[in-house]
Amino acid sequence: MRIVGIDLGTTNSLIAYMDGKTPRVIAGRGGRAMVPSVVAMTDNGLIVGDPAKEHLVRNPARTVYSVKRFMGKGLADVADELKYFPYTLSEQGGVIRIKVGEKTYSPPQISAMILKELKQRAEAVLHEDISKAVITVPAYFNDSQRQATKDAGMIAGLDVVRIINEPTAASLAYGLQQRTQGTIAVYDLGGGTFDISILKLKDGIFEVLSTNGNTHLGGDDFDHVLAEVILKDVRAKHGLSLEKYDEAMQAVRLEAERTKIRLSDEQTATAVIELPDATGTYRKDFSRDQLEALTVELVERTLGPCRQALKDAGLQPSDIHEVVLVGGSTRMPLVRRRVQELFGKAPHSELNPDEVVALGAAVQAGILSGDTQDMLLLDVTPLSMGIETMGGVMSTLVRRNTTIPSSAKEMFTTYVDGQTGVDIHILQGERELVKDNRSLARFRLKMPPLPAGVPRIEVTFLIDANGILNVTARDMRTSQSQSIEVKPSYGLSDEEVEQMIGDSFKFAAEDITARKLIEARLDGGALIAATEKSLTQGGHLIAVDEIAAIRAALAALAAARDGPRPHG
Amino acid sequence: MAYSEKVVDHYTNPRNVGSFKKDEKGVGTGMVGAPECGDVMKLQIKVEGERIVDAKFKTFGCGSAIASSSLATEWLKGKTIDEAQTIKNTDIVQELNLPPVKIHCSVLAEDAIKAALADYKKKAETETK
Amino acid sequence: MDHGHDTTNKRTELPMARSMCWHCQSEVTGEYYCGQCVKVQPLSKEMDYFTCLGLPRLLAIDTASLEAKYYDLSRAFHPDFFQRKTDTEQQISLGNSALLNTAYHTLKDPIQRAEYLLKLEAGSAKDIRNSPPADLFEEILELQEDLEAFRSASSARDANETAQHRTKLLADRGHLDQRQQAMDTKLAGLFTKWDTIQSRAPQPDALRPQKDDVLKEMRELLSNRTYLCSILGDLVATLEGGYADRRH
Numbered sequence: 020m021r022i023v024g025i026d027l028g029t030t031n032s033l034i035a036y037m038d039g040k041t042p043r044v045i046a047g048r049g050g051r052a053m054v055p056s057v058v059a060m061t062d063n064g065l066i067v068g069d070p071a072k073e074h075l076v077r078n079p080a081r082t083v084y085s086v087k088r089f090m091g092k093g094l095a096d097v098a099d100e101l102k103y104f105p106y107t108l109s110e111q112g113g114v115i116r117i118k119v120g121e122k123t124y125s126p127p128q129i130s131a132m133i134l135k136e137l138k139q140r141a142e143a144v145l146h147e148d149i150s151k152a153v154i155t156v157p158a159y160f161n162d163s164q165r166q167a168t169k170d171a172g173m174i175a176g177l178d179v180v181r182i183i184n185e186p187t188a189a190s191l192a193y194g195l196q197q198r199t200q201g202t203i204a205v206y207d208l209g210g211g212t213f214d215i216s217i218l219k220l221k222d223g224i225f226e227v228l229s230t231n232g233n234t235h236l237g238g239d240d241f242d243h244v245l246a247e248v249i250l251k252d253v254r255a256k257h258g259l260s261l262e263k264y265d266e267a268m269q270a271v272r273l274e275a276e277r278t279k280i281r282l283s284d285e286q287t288a289t290a291v292i293e294l295p296d297a298t299g300t301y302r303k304d305f306s307r308d309q310l311e312a313l314t315v316e317l318v319e320r321t322l323g324p325c326r327q328a329l330k331d332a333g334l335q336p337s338d339i340h341e342v343v344l345v346g347g348s349t350r351m352p353l354v355r356r357r358v359q360e361l362f363g364k365a366p367h368s369e370l371n372p373d374e375v376v377a378l379g380a381a382v383q384a385g386i387l388s389g390d391t392q393d394m395l396l397l398d399v400t401p402l403s404m405g406i407e408t409m410g411g412v413m414s415t416l417v418r419r420n421t422t423i424p425s426s427a428k429e430m431f432t433t434y435v436d437g438q439t440g441v442d443i444h445i446l447q448g449e450r451e452l453v454k455d456n457r458s459l460a461r462f463r464l465k466m467p468p469l470p471a472g473v474p475r476i477e478v479t480f481l482i483d484a485n486g487i488l489n490v491t492a493r494d495m496r497t498s499q500s501q502s503i504e505v506k507p508s509y510g511l512s513d514e515e516v517e518q519m520i521g522d523s524f525k526f527a528a529e530d531i532t533a534r535k536l537i538e539a540r541l542d543g544g545a546l547i548a549a550t551e552k553s554l555t556q557g558g559h560l561i562a563v564d565e566i567a568a569i570r571a572a573l574a575a576l577a578a579a580r581d582g583p584r585p586h587g
Numbered sequence: 588m589a590y591s592e593k594v595v596d597h598y599t600n601p602r603n604v605g606s607f608k609k610d611e612k613g614v615g616t617g618m619v620g621a622p623e624c625g626d627v628m629k630l631q632i633k634v635e636g637e638r639i640v641d642a643k644f645k646t647f648g649c650g651s652a653i654a655s656s657s658l659a660t661e662w663l664k665g666k667t668i669d670e671a672q673t674i675k676n677t678d679i680v681q682e683l684n685l686p687p688v689k690i691h692c693s694v695l696a697e698d699a700i701k702a703a704l705a706d707y708k709k710k711a712e713t714e715t716k
Numbered sequence: 717m718d719h720g721h722d723t724t725n726k727r728t729e730l731p732m733a734r735s736m737c738w739h740c741q742s743e744v745t746g747e748y749y750c751g752q753c754v755k756v757q758p759l760s761k762e763m764d765y766f767t768c769l770g771l772p773r774l775l776a777i778d779t780a781s782l783e784a785k786y787y788d789l790s791r792a793f794h795p796d797f798f799q800r801k802t803d804t805e806q807q808i809s810l811g812n813s814a815l816l817n818t819a820y821h822t823l824k825d826p827i828q829r830a831e832y833l834l835k836l837e838a839g840s841a842k843d844i845r846n847s848p849p850a851d852l853f854e855e856i857l858e859l860q861e862d863l864e865a866f867r868s869a870s871s872a873r874d875a876n877e878t879a880q881h882r883t884k885l886l887a888d889r890g891h892l893d894q895r896q897q898a899m900d901t902k903l904a905g906l907f908t909k910w911d912t913i914q915s916r917a918p919q920p921d922a923l924r925p926q927k928d929d930v931l932k933e934m935r936e937l938l939s940n941r942t943y944l945c946s947i948l949g950d951l952v953a954t955l956e957g958g959y960a961d962r963r964h
Contacts, residue, residue, distance in 0.1 A: 180799060221787070386796050387796055389799075389800060397794070397817075408688045412686050421821070422820075424813045451649070484794075484795045484810075618850050620939070622942050622943070624942070624946070625942045626946075629853060645861075647946075647947060
């Protein structure tokens with residue numbers, strides 16, 4: 020059974036597969052491999068990717084983007100970045116809910132829509148059902164964020180056979196192509212997240228030595244800095260507060276992104292925005308120097324994690340043989356310069372930084388399906404995992420940068436005669452106090468009603484190859500294993516996921532209709548354009564009544580294309 | 588549940604930080620360490636007659652270790668040598684409401700008291716001889 | 717590339733959890749895989765890390781061959797290679813891998829290796845309470861005051877004071893680094909001592925008093941090293957900024 024590799028990105032997503040010994044990304048109808056991670060709920064149904072991107076400005080309240088920033092998070096976690104998000108957020112059971120029109124979705128459900136789009140794309144090209152996938156996540160994703168990604172896969176009808184880290188996935192693709200041996204650093208600055216991983220490559224083994232990062236730092240933040248300048252300038256010049264206009268805010272954000280991208284190749288670029296209420300057109304010139312002065316602090320924030328990763332690996336910058344750049348944001352010249360200064364060598368970028376993660380996911384898929392046997396990835400857990408002890412202190416069980424799979428055992432007993440349970444709170448993070456770390460989950464350990472101190476329950480905390488925690492318990496006196504019901508602090512319950520899988524099937528038929536309509540409209544448009552062109556070039560060669568018939572057909576087609584959605 | 592307020596208070600405003608001259612008359616010095624975590628504690632008493640008139644400490648370690656030694660010096664002041672002998676780590680645990688993972692900090696404080704008292708007695712013996 | 721495991725019947729030194737294949741009940745004696753049905757077998761949970769990596773209980777380890785052995789065993793046990801197998805086989809592979817990872821990383825680091833040996837041999841070397849090294853403690857406490865002074869000077873943004881304290885701390889750091897190196901040299905000597913006795917008398921009870929002497933000395937040195945490293949860690953973190961590793 021084929022396993023595909025998926026890069027589920029903040030800004031763009033891709034799907035790839037192994038074509039023999041070579042990983043390949045799968046392009047869509049337009050020839051583009053990248054699918055913008057944007058979902059629009061239109062009157063005509065759900066649309067995903069490039070066509071959905073057009074709705075960002077037209078219909079901002081019903082168009083969801085950068086949903087990855089919400090995965091595995093509560094509302095309080097994202098409070099500081101709500102300004103640009105036009106949709107209404109709420110929280111239920113520790114999970115963010117996004118209100119779009121009449122319906123409310125969890126981030127895994129939105130992500131599942133993107134995954135489905137990718138799945139269908141692969142099925143169309145490979146002519147087979149796709150049901151198994153390797154999905155990548157930022158290396159610094161915590162347990163809740165990983166679990167949310169797995170949930171998204173399930174809702175999309177995919178068996179997520181493995182979650183792997185984006186920088187390590189990139190190293191697989193890079194190592195496969197370059198046949199590198201030695202120590203490499205992968206610097207991955209994506210749309211919303213930053214990761215640094217240090218790996219040792221030897222004889223087909225890819226051993227991660229350390230990893231670090233920031234799941235709240237990426238290209239989006241660079242866009243926001245430019246957007247702030249524009250917003251302030253518009254207020255000063257036109258007395259307009261664009262914050263009040265959802266559409267204009269999206270236009271500013273997208274134009275800031277375009278300007279940033281242009282400044283990677285050009286020394287100057289002009290941002291152009293149509294102001295609302297027929298105020299006119301706003302223009303502002305930006306120079307690369309200006310952009311760099313505005314964003315130098317953001318780039319600096321990536322260097323601290325790099326130094327920490329080096330330290331955790333016990334290495335100096337000079338010990339790194341090669342530096343590999345991943346993620347679209349590494350196209351910025353300032354990023355390249357600072358990375359080069361830190362490591363003292365020019366970074367590599369032979370592989371397309373947008374595609375290398377998806378390619379690596381496909382390589383890992385090849386390993387899991389047994390087709391690739393000479394490569395093996397040994398990854399680490401990015402964050403320390405432990406439990407709360409009395410007094411609000413975290414007691415660490417598995418330290419950060421421990422190779423996974425890894426397990427730790429802890430014995431629990433009772434303090435009071437007849438006590439029937441012990442509450443256990445699992446945490447992730449590097450700080451001493453519980454309140455400064457991330458709450459992962461809670462569960463209640465059942466105890467046999469015996470005198471205090473007599474029960475002995477051994478709990479095994481196992482971090483699997485996905486970096487996801489599994490908890491099992493065994494009564495040492497009876498050797499019976501105990502089933503544990505772990506309640507995630509920031510995750511969907513099993514029942515909720517089940518429900519969402521059901522919903523997803525229910526709406527699938529509807530979505531397919533919507534999708535066919537969009538495709539038919541695109542085809543219709545292409546046909547009209549081609550016919551018009553032929554008529555101009557060779558219209559004089561055919562009879563007048565034939566031209567009239569063609570014109571009539573064209574008009575009918577155009578009317579059908581622009582018409583409302585057929586009912587039934 | 589957070590760190591108990593008493594721990595935080597003793598940690599942010601530790602009492603009796605400092606030291607006496609080691610060879611000063613009536614001074615007993617206890618120097619102990621926890622090899623598992625690298626904490627180091629120095630606790631000194633100053634005795635006049637049978638009574639501890641002053642106590643000082645220096646601790647390199649976590650908040651609980653500092654709070655434990657701070658509390659220990661507070662308790663020592665005004666006590667007789669014999670009374671001081673009876674201070675137990677469990678008293679410190681109770682007073683500061685220390686969590687189980689921090690109990691070794693109170694053990695360290697008790698060891699430091701014992702060591703300071705022993706040092707004082709040893710010195711007193713040689714002085715009277 | 718040949719990645720070295722003949723899955724059908726590889727003889728190893730590894731103690732397995734059971735003497736019978738969990739699947740086909742045929743006898744297994746130290747194979748990773750059952751000779752009859754080729755199913756992966758669980759490693760014994762009581763196995764010590766030296767045995768796991770096929771090493772004698774010695775402290776001098778050739779890290780290159782340790783790594784080669786680790787990679788070899790990883791190729792035998794890693795869950796990636798059991799994706800299409802049954803749930804039981806996946807669980808066994810997960811457990812074996814977790815054990816192997818802990819074993820390798822414990823032995824790879826010389827300090828953790830020595831601590832682990834002390835734990836293994838604890839039967840006779842338990843409860844070694846050494847007299848605390850008073851001069852080292854005095855030094856640590858003094859250094860802590862210097863650190864405090866540096867921190868308050870730099871938070872008060874007193875550039876002159878900060879620079880002065882920094883110079884002193886840098887000198888202290890150099891001094892501590894030297895002491896740590898001296899300790900490491902001494903530790904290496906103890907490693908050799910242990911290895912000599914252990915090679916001569918590998919049976920646990922043989923030459924026990926001599927062994928315990930070395931272990932005791934090692935215990936003391938490792939404790940002192942912990943004190944030193946913990947203040948050195950604080951010093952480096954204070955000088956370089958960034959986040960200090962959590963203290964317990």
